[in-house]
Amino acid sequence: MTDLTQMTMRAASEAVRTGQVSPVALTEAYLARIADVDSTVRSYILVLADTARAAAHAAAAEIAAGGWRGPLHGLPFAVKDNYFSRGVRTCANSRVLMEHVPTFDATILARLREAGAILLGKLNTWEYGTSMGPFYDDLPFPPARNPWNVERITGGSSTGAGASVPARTALFALGSDTGGSVRLPAAACGLQGLKPTYGLVSRYGILPNCWAFDTAGPLCWNVWDCAAVLQAIAGHDASDPTSAGEPDDYLSNIEGGVEGLTIGFVVDLDCNGAHPDPAILTNLAAAAAVFARAGATIVPMDLPAPVLRYRDAASVINWSESYSIHEHDFRASADKMGQALRDKMMAGLSMKASDYLAALRERRVLADANAAMMRGVDLLLAPGAFHVAPKFADAGGIAAYTGDTAMTPFNISSHPAISLCSGFDADGMPTNIQLVGQWFGEATLLRAAYAYEQATPWREKFPQVS
Amino acid sequence: MPDEPIPALPDCMSDEQKQRYATIAAIARATADRVPHATNEFSEPAHVFDRHREAT
Numbered sequence: 001m002t003d004l005t006q007m008t009m010r011a012a013s014e015a016v017r018t019g020q021v022s023p024v025a026l027t028e029a030y031l032a033r034i035a036d037v038d039s040t041v042r043s044y045i046l047v048l049a050d051t052a053r054a055a056a057h058a059a060a061a062e063i064a065a066g067g068w069r070g071p072l073h074g075l076p077f078a079v080k081d082n083y084f085s086r087g088v089r090t091c092a093n094s095r096v097l098m099e100h101v102p103t104f105d106a107t108i109l110a111r112l113r114e115a116g117a118i119l120l121g122k123l124n125t126w127e128y129g130t131s132m133g134p135f136y137d138d139l140p141f142p143p144a145r146n147p148w149n150v151e152r153i154t155g156g157s158s159t160g161a162g163a164s165v166p167a168r169t170a171l172f173a174l175g176s177d178t179g180g181s182v183r184l185p186a187a188a189c190g191l192q193g194l195k196p197t198y199g200l201v202s203r204y205g206i207l208p209n210c211w212a213f214d215t216a217g218p219l220c221w222n223v224w225d226c227a228a229v230l231q232a233i234a235g236h237d238a239s240d241p242t243s244a245g246e247p248d249d250y251l252s253n254i255e256g257g258v259e260g261l262t263i264g265f266v267v268d269l270d271c272n273g274a275h276p277d278p279a280i281l282t283n284l285a286a287a288a289a290v291f292a293r294a295g296a297t298i299v300p301m302d303l304p305a306p307v308l309r310y311r312d313a314a315s316v317i318n319w320s321e322s323y324s325i326h327e328h329d330f331r332a333s334a335d336k337m338g339q340a341l342r343d344k345m346m347a348g349l350s351m352k353a354s355d356y357l358a359a360l361r362e363r364r365v366l367a368d369a370n371a372a373m374m375r376g377v378d379l380l381l382a383p384g385a386f387h388v389a390p391k392f393a394d395a396g397g398i399a400a401y402t403g404d405t406a407m408t409p410f411n412i413s414s415h416p417a418i419s420l421c422s423g424f425d426a427d428g429m430p431t432n433i434q435l436v437g438q439w440f441g442e443a444t445l446l447r448a449a450y451a452y453e454q455a456t457p458w459r460e461k462f463p464q465v466s
Numbered sequence: 467m468p469d470e471p472i473p474a475l476p477d478c479m480s481d482e483q484k485q486r487y488a489t490i491a492a493i494a495r496a497t498a499d500r501v502p503h504a505t506n507e508f509s510e511p512a513h514v515f516d517r518h519r520e521a522t
Contacts, residue, residue: 212513312500319494335478342483343490349473350491355498360511362501367512 004029005168009225016074023074027056027118030076034169037465042144043164045081047121055118071228073116078170080158081122082129082207083109092207093139094127095336096329106205108174108216108233115232120170123160127341129181129209131156133399136339146189147463148429152389153398155188157181161219162189167465172225176216178209179314180407183419186219188389190421190430193219194226197440198414199244202237208325210318213411222459223450227251230442248443254450259295266382270306274404276386279425284383287422287433290455303409304369310409316351316359323348363412370413374438379448382406384419384434416442418449421458
């Protein structure tokens with residue numbers, strides 16, 4: 001293999017461990033790939049070539065001396081540009097933060113560095129991780145483009161994370177998910193994207209969007225990759241007041257299969273009259289059949305409430321908290337903000353304290369209903385994004401893409417959820433399914449996701465970006 | 467929102483930007499008004515969601 005960026009993460013990890021591939025060569029391959037294609041896909045806001053090379057040399061020396069740290073040692077990755085990076089500008093694609101240079105690393109980034117991974121750079125994002133539906137091309141860095149078709153959006157808000165892995169400009173990527181911002185770009189770009197249980201992964205040092213829902217997780221080509229990254233980043237952090245629990249072992253039983261598991265299967269969703277694309281529904285039904293053939297029991301289920309009800313509560317909470325977080329910046333620098341963020345600030349400004357508290361009370365009702373639903377099953381299989389990624393020129397399609405999903409219900413209830421590539425539509429665009437686990441049940445969730453991935457051919461097809 | 471005053475918007479916003487407030491606020495208010503406001507008084511807010519900690 002002449003191009004090291006074509007290796008799977010698992011193969012690259014093993015090759016680095018055994019000395020067959022040097023972290024230096026691997027990092028250079030990714031930097032060359034970035035130079036070749038990133039002017040097209042725009043996955044990065046900032047490339048850190050010099051520090052990546054230095055870290056790669058250090059990793060190579062350490063491994064050669066018998067100091068292999070674990071599966072991520074020497075592997076090149078990138079983070080969304082809302083992750084604080086010590087001494088490196090973190091702007092979240094906002095003119096408001098163009099001079100912002102943090103003095104510390106986000107806990108996740110620190111843990112990945114500690115695991116020996118090589119930071120390639122900071123990834124593109126919607127401003128502060130914000131979308132209000134419509135797309136406005138008014139941010140300091142132009143939008144990331146979908147590697148499967150560069151005329152189409154990546155989903156968001158972790159846009160660069162979605163673009164980078166299929167474009168092979170990063171071996172794995174980290175995003176953040178408030179209402180679907182890991183799973184939505186994963187769905188759009190044919191990746192596996194994991195939103196962990198709220199509290200399992202520290203958010204400390206990630207620019208907040210909405211405290212009540214913010215989570216962070218990996219976007220990867222394979223499920224094994226997600227498990228390896230989660231293993232490195234999960235666990236208690238005293239700096240994050242929501243941090244709960246200690247990590248499980250996500251890798252040792254990942255090949256354990258789904259025999260004996262009960263999977264609730266949600267097809268009929270009431271999403272304000274919106275319905276998933278036919279290709280997404282077809283591939284969702286096929287996924288249920290895959291799980292059944294692998295030994296799982298499939299049980300038809302309904303969500304306990306219409307999706308719009310979850311979205312309404314989430315929107316009010318998100319607008320209110322986001323306004324509180326960014327009020328100073330809005331007052332001082334609203335003219336520097338893009339229209340989507342400015343609109344969100346004005347939505348927050350129009351909320352009353354009683355609206356916010358009503359939405360938080362509604363959240364508890366809905367979360368308890370979800371918990372009751374989940375008590376009857378091991379996992380839930382449901383649509384994630386209802387559509388494939390639309391074209392930039394399709395304003396209505398973009399609004400529908402961000403609005404028509406079944407992702408928010410699991411931000412409301414904090415359950416872990418993973419978006420998995422489920423095939424392709426007639427235009428060659430990736431379709432997706434969503435698999436939901438029990439609170440802190442990521443080991444079982446990833447085991448089932450791995451079983452699905454192994455039973456399907458979707459990881460054998462790659463986008464062609466030139 | 468004809469019966470509610472428009473709050474003071476930042477001076478740095480252009481008039482064109484400020485004019486969007488009425489539209490945005492109307493959409494936001496409609497959303498907030500769909501959320502039940504008269505729930506059981508014993509139903510407490512779940513801010514930072516905590517029931518998942520029961521699983522740990």
